[in-house]
Amino acid sequence: MAPSLFQRINDTARSVLLSILSRWLPDGVREGHEWVALNPTRADSKRGSFKVNLRTGRWSDFATGDRGGDPVSLAAYLFNLKQHEAAQQMAVMLGISDT
Template sequence: MKHNLKADYIKHLVLPFDFYRHELPNAPLKKQGWNDGGLCPFHSDNKPGSFRVNLATGAYKCFACGMAGGDVVAFAMSLYGLKFADALAKLADDWGLV
């Protein structure tokens, strides 16, 4: 039986702090709100501090290349080149939610 993945369910259980700690292991994440996300994973970045992540909402923004998104699902879609449903499935699988 296939599990019906709901975006709200995934976003509720995959907390932005834990998600970005896993996806950006070298980023100096220390506080709530906007944090230095380290080097941008979307381009050949050499300027630490240009990529920011919001640990409350999961939003991200690179001030060098302009890549931005509103939550951990959007990040997974952009980073792995996935469609929405595939990103939900990847997150559910990666985080043991199914």
Template sequence: MKSSLDFDKINRAALHALPVLLARWLPNGKRRGRRWYALNPLRNDHRIGSFSVDIASGRWADFATGDTGGDVVNLYAYLRNLGQGDAARELARLLGITP
């Protein structure tokens, strides 16, 4: 039997670690205020600024493609090409959270 995932718990923990996570996931990025601006690693991106993540909320957007998301689990799913459940489980393991 699969255990139920607590997405809110995983997202809250990920938000606390988000600056460190973003430095790993998007190492070419730069923090400006409460936003992390980076090149999108999933496309041939040449301009920092079109892809950004709000560090306080986890909301993210690629303004060049229109791709957006509302939390850190969704961002991880997008960057790793995973479904939401798989992304939540991987992120929980990465953060040391028991799902």
């Protein structure tokens, strides 16, 4: 069975996640297998509570409890989009068609 479009988007995003996070969260730093950044959705003043796993795309803000399991959910969270809207925008960004 072929992977779903959503899965293809997440798989492709994970393969270039460091590059994506460098654009989305430019104040971040790599710490091992995590990208540690300020959370731009709140008045975050110190790195450490907002982290993204560079292998899996799982992310969490340990200060607020917000979290998700993949790059699409991170895009939806950061840019205040619905999951399908985030997936559509990421597909365009990554050059993925639905065919």
